[in-house]
Amino acid sequence: MPRALRTTFDAAMQRLAADPYGHNSTPVKADADRREATVSGVVVRYYVSNAVLTVTVVRVVYV
Incomplete structure (x- = not known):
């Protein structure tokens, strides 16, 4: 992914x-x-866990 x-x-x-x-x-x-x-x-698929205030990215699609 380019720096900018x-x-x-x-x-x-x-x-x-x-x-x-x-x-x-x-x-x-x-x-x-x-x-x-x-x-x-960029398409990002993620999971939100309110119990521990965490967002976990499980997939990033960059073309």
């Missing part, structure tokens, strides 16, 4: 981490805690 995109992506991921259910994210299948969002043109 990585910088933009990292900043956008920080905003997404602060509000993992926002930023036009959508649930994956019927599970509201499994989410997918496009962040700076």
Whole structure:
């Protein structure tokens, strides 16, 4: 990933981490805690765990 995109992506991921259910994210299948969002043109699939205040990214697709 080019440095400029990585910088933009990292900043956008920080905003997404602060509000993992926002930023036009959508649930994956019927599970509201499994989410997918496009962040700076990169598709990110992640899992939200409110019990431990953690967002775990499980897939990043950059083309």
